Amino acid sequence: MSHSVNELVGRNADYAAGFVTHTEAETLAPGLDESVVRFISAKKNEPAWLTQWRLQSFEYWQSMQAPKWAHVQFPPLKFDDISYYSAPKSQADGPKSLDEVDPELLRTYEKLGIPLHEQEALAGVVNAKPNVAIDVVFDSVSITTTFKAKLAEAGVIFCPISEAVHSHGDLIKRYLGSVVPQRDNFYAALNSAVFSDGSFVYIPKGVRCPMELSTYFRINERNTGQFERTLIIADEGSHVSYLEGCTAPMRDENQLHAAVVELIAMDDAEIKYSTVQNWYPGDVNGKGGIYNFVTKRGICKHRAKISWTQVETGSAITWKYPSVVLRGDDSVGEFYSVALTNNLQQADTGTKMIHLGKNTKSTIISKGISTGRSQNTYRGLVRMSPTATNARNFTQCDSLLIGDSCGAHTFPYIENGNSTSIVEHEASTSKVSDDQLFACQQRGIDPEKAVSMIVNGFCKDVFRELPMEFAVEAGKLLEVSLEGAVG
Amino acid sequence: MTLLEVKDLSVSVADNAILKGLNLVVNPGEVHAIMGPNGSGKSTLANVLAGKPDYQVTSGSIWLNDSNIEDLEPHERAHAGIFLAFQYPVEVPGVSNMEFLKASLDCLAKARDEPQPNAGAFLKRVRKIAQTLDLNPEFLKRGVNEGFSGGEKKRNEILQLLLLEPQLAVLDETDSGLDIDALQVVAQGVNSYRNENNGVVLITHYQRLLEYIVPDYVHVLADGKIVQSGDKGLAQELEKKGYAWLT
Numbered sequence A: 001m002s003h004s005v006n007e008l009v010g011r012n013a014d015y016a017a018g019f020v021t022h023t024e025a026e027t028l029a030p031g032l033d034e035s036v037v038r039f040i041s042a043k044k045n046e047p048a049w050l051t052q053w054r055l056q057s058f059e060y061w062q063s064m065q066a067p068k069w070a071h072v073q074f075p076p077l078k079f080d081d082i083s084y085y086s087a088p089k090s091q092a093d094g095p096k097s098l099d100e101v102d103p104e105l106l107r108t109y110e111k112l113g114i115p116l117h118e119q120e121a122l123a124g125v126v127n128a129k130p131n132v133a134i135d136v137v138f139d140s141v142s143i144t145t146t147f148k149a150k151l152a153e154a155g156v157i158f159c160p161i162s163e164a165v166h167s168h169g170d171l172i173k174r175y176l177g178s179v180v181p182q183r184d185n186f187y188a189a190l191n192s193a194v195f196s197d198g199s200f201v202y203i204p205k206g207v208r209c210p211m212e213l214s215t216y217f218r219i220n221e222r223n224t225g226q227f228e229r230t231l232i233i234a235d236e237g238s239h240v241s242y243l244e245g246c247t248a249p250m251r252d253e254n255q256l257h258a259a260v261v262e263l264i265a266m267d268d269a270e271i272k273y274s275t276v277q278n279w280y281p282g283d284v285n286g287k288g289g290i291y292n293f294v295t296k297r298g299i300c301k302h303r304a305k306i307s308w309t310q311v312e313t314g315s316a317i318t319w320k321y322p323s324v325v326l327r328g329d330d331s332v333g334e335f336y337s338v339a340l341t342n343n344l345q346q347a348d349t350g351t352k353m354i355h356l357g358k359n360t361k362s363t364i365i366s367k368g369i370s371t372g373r374s375q376n377t378y379r380g381l382v383r384m385s386p387t388a389t390n391a392r393n394f395t396q397c398d399s400l401l402i403g404d405s406c407g408a409h410t411f412p413y414i415e416n417g418n419s420t421s422i423v424e425h426e427a428s429t430s431k432v433s434d435d436q437l438f439a440c441q442q443r444g445i446d447p448e449k450a451v452s453m454i455v456n457g458f459c460k461d462v463f464r465e466l467p468m469e470f471a472v473e474a475g476k477l478l479e480v481s482l483e484g485a486v487g
Numbered sequence B: 001m002t003l004l005e006v007k008d009l010s011v012s013v014a015d016n017a018i019l020k021g022l023n024l025v026v027n028p029g030e031v032h033a034i035m036g037p038n039g040s041g042k043s044t045l046a047n048v049l050a051g052k053p054d055y056q057v058t059s060g061s062i063w064l065n066d067s068n069i070e071d072l073e074p075h076e077r078a079h080a081g082i083f084l085a086f087q088y089p090v091e092v093p094g095v096s097n098m099e100f101l102k103a104s105l106d107c108l109a110k111a112r113d114e115p116q117p118n119a120g121a122f123l124k125r126v127r128k129i130a131q132t133l134d135l136n137p138e139f140l141k142r143g144v145n146e147g148f149s150g151g152e153k154k155r156n157e158i159l160q161l162l163l164l165e166p167q168l169a170v171l172d173e174t175d176s177g178l179d180i181d182a183l184q185v186v187a188q189g190v191n192s193y194r195n196e197n198n199g200v201v202l203i204t205h206y207q208r209l210l211e212y213i214v215p216d217y218v219h220v221l222a223d224g225k226i227v228q229s230g231d232k233g234l235a236q237e238l239e240k241k242g243y244a245w246l247t
């Protein structure tokens, strides 16, 4: 009458964000050619240079191949079956204020617990996140950005990138593609050609951003891809903490999400970038779910710091390696990751720490949790360039297995081109054992709660790095994602 | 009403018969010591009472407060009042002792339809118990059994006993590996737990513990059965003569 860990895994999960919003949309017919690229650019009224930039990216993309090296399996994507632009019709002209936002969309975010009304957010009505400004991206367009006025007082720019192209064209022109070049990789090239919306952030010199910034991405339409683009510039001595969250309806077919995120931390600046990724993971049999193929990279100037924290529980396939180029002397890069895979999910995720400057430091803490029949891979590169005198890296890579049918894999790549630099790597693999489960149950804790407690304990070092408002949420999300695993 | 009744219990582990028709009755207020050579099935008895998977009851039955409990899952048995102090407590890395104790108390309260303990009162109570067991308050912040010394692990089991106040405490060699000071601390803990409503099954290898926790009955377990029962005098006899004369 008792549960072993194996009996507990492999049940179906409830994906609370899996509903569809019924709103009329303007959706481009599936297919990709130059005219689609031009259409998107025209739709956003972009300057000629950007149209050209997109077209050039498209040309690069056409000559590139999808990467094959990741430890994931899926049939080749049919790029002509995807629609590259979809926007709710009601938002065609871009709502000027929240009053103009389609009530159906407002209800969507209410259901998801994302506060769009500033007053409510302040009062904590919808969710207890009083001090967070949110940019909301629904399919290909940004719906609303909250707290713009308050941020403007501090000189902070936080707006949809489609808007920034017009309002801060000089910054966009200068920095777009400066960290992730157009032809960096297959999916980045695709994104550069067809990116739809995303967030733009600029923090002026010496400013500490007065609130958390956050973007909430939602895919709604069928057969659409989401290709958002985020650019964050933290000027000298500034500080910003940014968080992104993502969900999508449950659908039988796979949907592609290929984002690019670029971070620029000038001298003495600090960017903390957190992700809670909960795209629809597909069902128990691996049907449906998001392909999350994302390129994220930041560059640090002197004494700057970039810290990536990610909690990845969703997506059918995750392929992402948030990276830091430590160009400036004494700069710091951090990567804290929790990746949980259940059922037939596959994750190949990790980071790259590229040490160029002297005395640069990086820390990598990766926690992979696999259950069901899933495959979970850590892949990380630490490169100490010949110029990186006295650079240091510490990597800790832990895997936790729940049940016997899942897999955990670790591929650390270390390139040490400097004799004064130090690279440390620790790795472990453990299981949620029947003995642990029994010990918890013996103290009255039911098996589901026990497994989630054990997993939360395993992730503690990463959750500590999340902004307070989200740490609790991440724990709960893990619990929900595991609920599928453990009944 | 009997607190615990084990009737003619036979248990197999991986198709090996370990317990072969064991009988035991524990009334409220009683302490029963169970002694026996290594491998005689003492831990098997403890585990099967708590419902550990892989322990197969092939015949006989187990009753708690006159209710049959064989079909209950381990956590349900805990809700019903069974507590097992493990011979080898397991680690739960990253989950602090405090967190674990709170989760445990909350789950027990919920299962019993009682209000959840207030956080402040809980904290105070845990700290106080820790103090009586000579445990540094810092210890409560550490991961469950993570890097604990042998003695700390055993004292931690008693801390849980005192906090959870179960009806039936099964202590599996809680004395082994303790020095004399720690042994006294543990014994004091168990004695402070004892009252007329609860019962203790005290599994031990050594008569020494029974000088501090005085049992009402002593049973000798050998070859899967209780082969001899008596009062505390039996333990002294065993100390002199060993187990061989009984089997």
Ligand SMILES: Nc1ncnc2c1ncn2[C@@H]1O[C@H](COP(=O)(O)OP(=O)(O)O)[C@@H](O)[C@H]1O
Binding pocket: B013, B014, B016, B018, B036, B037, B038, B039, B040, B041, B042, B043, B044, B045, B054
């Ligand atoms: N999980 C198990 N699998 C196989 N054999 C076991 C298992 N647990 C106990 N045993 C066997 O059962 C017998 C009794 O063990 P145990 O109850 O631990 O004895 P004691 O606690 O009295 O030393 C031993 O022969 C032991 O090897």
Ligand SMILES: [Mg+2]
Binding pocket: B042, B043, B044, B087, B172, B173
């Ligand atoms: Mg034993």
